[in-house]
Amino acid sequence: xxxxxxxxxxxxxxxxxxxxxxxxxxxxxxxxxxxxxxxxxxxxxxxxxxxxxxxxxxxxxxxxxxxxxxxxxxxxxxxxxxxxxxxxxxxxxxxxxxxxxxxxxxxxxxxxxxxxxxxxxxxxxxxxxxxxxxxxxxxxxxxxxxxxxxxxxxxxxxxxxxxxxxxxxxxxxxxxxxxxxxxxxxxxxxxxxxxxxxxxxxxxxxxxxxxxxxxxxxxxxxxxxxxxxxxxxxxxxxxxxxxxxxxxxxxxxxxxxxxxxxxxxxxxxxxxxxxxxxxxxxxxxxxxxxxxxxxxxxxxxxxxxxxxxxxxxxxxxxxxxxxxxxxxxxxxxxxxxxxxxxxxxxxxxxxxxxxxxxxxxxxxxxxxxxxxxxxxxxxxxxxxxxxxxxxxxxxxxxxxxxxxxxxxxxxxxxxxxxxxxxxxxxxxxxxxxxxxxxxxxxxxxxxxxxxxxxxxxxxxxxxxxx
Ligand code: FAD
Ligand code: MLT
Ligand code: ZN
Numbered sequence: 256x257x258x259x260x261x262x263x264x265x266x267x268x269x270x271x272x273x274x275x276x277x278x279x280x281x282x283x284x285x286x287x288x289x290x291x292x293x294x295x296x297x298x299x300x301x302x303x304x305x306x307x308x309x310x311x312x313x314x315x316x317x318x319x320x321x322x323x324x325x326x327x328x329x330x331x332x333x334x335x336x337x338x339x340x341x342x343x344x345x346x347x348x349x350x351x352x353x354x355x356x357x358x359x360x361x362x363x364x365x366x367x368x369x370x371x372x373x374x375x376x377x378x379x380x381x382x383x384x385x386x387x388x389x390x391x392x393x394x395x396x397x398x399x400x401x402x403x404x405x406x407x408x409x410x411x412x413x414x415x416x417x418x419x420x421x422x423x424x425x426x427x428x429x430x431x432x433x434x435x436x437x438x439x440x441x442x443x444x445x446x447x448x449x450x451x452x453x454x455x456x457x458x459x460x461x462x463x464x465x466x467x468x469x470x471x472x473x474x475x476x477x478x479x480x481x482x483x484x485x486x487x488x489x490x491x492x493x494x495x496x497x498x499x500x501x502x503x504x505x506x507x508x509x510x511x512x513x514x515x516x517x518x519x520x521x522x523x524x525x526x527x528x529x530x531x532x533x534x535x536x537x538x539x540x541x542x543x544x545x546x547x548x549x550x551x552x553x554x555x556x557x558x559x560x561x562x563x564x565x566x567x568x569x570x571x572x573x574x575x576x577x578x579x580x581x582x583x584x585x586x587x588x589x590x591x592x593x594x595x596x597x598x599x600x601x602x603x604x605x606x607x608x609x610x611x612x613x614x615x616x617x618x619x620x621x622x623x624x625x626x627x628x629x630x631x632x633x634x635x636x637x638x639x640x641x642x643x644x645x646x647x648x649x650x651x652x653x654x655x656x657x658x659x660x661x662x663x664x665x666x667x668x669x670x671x672x673x674x675x676x677x678x679x680x681x682x683x684x685x686x687x688x689x690x691x692x693x694x695x696x697x698x699x700x701x702x703x704x705x706x707x708x709x710x711x712x713x714x715x716x717x718x719x720x721x
Contacts, residue, residue: 256317258296265299265341268309273300273347284344285336287329288389288589289596291682295322295336302347304422304430304461311459312428314341320715321426323455325397326368328389330596331681333401333454333717345396348461354379359467360419360436365396365460372465381467384411388582396460402452404677406503406581409633411468413677415451420464423450426708436464449703454679455714457707471502473542475549476568478577479556480529485607486561487632490533493561497552499545502536506637507629511584514627518587521579527564533632534581542569584629588640593649595624595641595656599667600676603635610637612666620662622655623647636676639663664690680718688719 256264266274275281275298285293296319301307314321320340327334336342345366352362354376361383363372369390372383385398387405397403399421403414411417420434433447434440450457481487487506494501509530515521525532539545546569556562568574588594601609610628617626623644630638641659643652664674664687674680674687688697700719707713711721 256313258317258319261313261317261319262297264313265297265310268313269299269306270302273302273306274298275300281342284324284327284342287327287332287334289330289332289335289681289683291332291335293336294338295340295342298324298342298344300344300347304348304424307343307348307424307459307461308428308430310341310343311424311426315426315428315710315712318710318712320712321459322714323396323400323459325366325394325400326389326392328393329397329401329681330598330678331401331454331675332683333679333681333714334397335682337716343459345394345461348396351375354381354467355436356381358436360464361467362462362464363395364462365394365399367395369393369395369398376467377470380470382470383417383465383467385414385417388585395463395465399451399460399463400454401679402677404631404634404636406505406631408631408677409504410500410502415448417466418447418451418463419466421447421450421460422462423458423460425458426710426713430461431458434464452679454681454718456704456718457713459713471500471538473539473545474502474574475537475539475542475545476574476577477533477535477537477549477553478523478525478566478568478580479533479535479553479562480525480527480564481531481533482560482563483530484610484628487531487533488603488606489561490535490556491603491633493552493556494535497537497548499537499539499548501633502538503534504536504633505534505581505630506632507532507534507581507584508627510625510627511588511629512580514587514591515580515583518590519583521583522576523580524566524576525564529563531628532580534577536574581629584627588627588642591642593643593652595660596678597639597641597660597663598630598636598676598678599639599663599672599674600634600636601667601670601672603633605670605672606632606635606637609666609670609672612670613639613663616659616662616666620655620659622659623651624655624659631676634676635672682717685716685718685720
């Protein structure tokens with residue numbers, strides 16, 4: 256089949272507006288938040304699983320690679336279009352099923368926006384507890400395909416814990432109905448969990464049965480200024496003695512706070528400027544008692560000097576204000592230009608030593624960038640972001656970044672860490688995978704890839720080369 260014949264077959268099988276071929280129409284679909292340059296010969300926007308099947312079969316017959324695309328908020332380059340590919344966007348696969356309040360689950364098509372799903376289940380006082388700053392654009396299919404983390408992992412774990420069943424289309428156009436609503440099903444290999452986190456390289460997820468939990472009762476959000484990075488894990492240890500569930504435990508450096516204030520115009524009510532800030536969110540049954548306990552808990556920490564200043568957000572407005580500082584970091588840094596991002600993980604007890612090693616490397620190398628530190632300390636996943644000094648050249652920045660990266664990953668390995676805590680491998684971490692996976696694991700990866708996609712047509716070049 257020629258390319259024209261493929262496009263003809265695609266436009267015949269897709270409902271109106273389902274195929275984009277004009278360069279200006281394609282452009283928004285060829286990259287993700289990494290801004291990595293991408294390209295594609297066309298974009299398909301199927302409206303149903305049957306349409307996905309027809310797209311996949313046409314591409315398989317003509318050996319056209321397919322790049323699945325959700326909200327393109329990915330930070331690893333997984334949804335970046337490659338030469339001659341067809342981008343398969345899930346934007347129009349956006350139906351939501353009724354909430355099952357007995358089994359606490361809901362069916363969502365892959366293109367449902369994360370926040371839309373949240374609002375749908377909130378009507379039943381339930382929650383799909385995958386919470387990330389990109390939720391207004393990211394999709395359920397993207398969250399599953401990247402096994403997204405976010406700000407509530409300490410309490411709920413990653414995306415893979417919140418799915419029972421998947422519908423997915425293989426490269427042969429077979430529709431897999433995997434596990435449905437079953438909580439228990441011990442019949443061999445778990446293909447649901449294999450597809451979660453596979454970043455579009457094994458099959459196209461078209462829908463999922465998602466698990467739900469009750470919404471938190473009363474939340475209290477604290478923003479605490481602390482004297483140094485060591486105080487962050489110290490505070491984590493202290494906070495775990497509280498008789499409340501920790502909903503989030505996040506941190507950011509003063510540089511990050513300054514960036515959010517300057518680039519997004521957000522305000523911080525703390526009066527003391529500190530090297531690091533910690534955001535803790537707690538859930539309690541009774542708002543009044545929760546606030547009183549929190550105040551009682553913080554007071555001696557301030558006397559000891561572990562906490563320098565703090566604010567407690569109890570109303571939704573105050574909580575929103577505090578979260579705005581944490582959740583605005585990524586956007587504010589992106590507004591400063593090119594950012595080199597590292598979403599590493601280490602065992603949480605190594606966090607201080609790991610960051611010390613990183614800082615020592617930067618002191619030694621004297622690069623033309625500054626380190627912006629923030630992230631999810633409770634899960635051992637600090638985000639390291641590098642921003643160029645204003646007057647340095649981009650060439651020098653990239654060269655210094657690469658020099659730093661080599662040492663960073665060696666340090667990471669020495670701490671038993673991973674090159675990706677939550678954003679995935681995509682294009683950007685592929686060359687560093689050997690730091691986190693053994694040769695035997697990678698051999699098995701290739702065998703799995705071959706079993707699902709023998710002609711390497713599903714998101715080729717992402718995660719692992721075959
Ligand atoms: P895309 O970017 O469109 O795709 C991601 C990958 O999944 C690609 O490989 C793509 O090919 C594949 N894919 C998408 N849909 C399908 C499908 N239906 N079937 C098969 N493959 C598919 N990530 C975190 O883990 N934690 C965070 O806290 C977090 N915060 C973020 C904050 C901001 C401001 C931004 C911009 C990003 C953040 N991210 C975070 C990264 C990103 O939002 C997540 O990775 C998200 O899950 C991606 O969803 P998406 O729909 O945008 O996927
Ligand atoms: C976050 O925790 O805010 C995200 O993972 C986004 C990022 O790393 O920039
Ligand atoms: Zn994160």
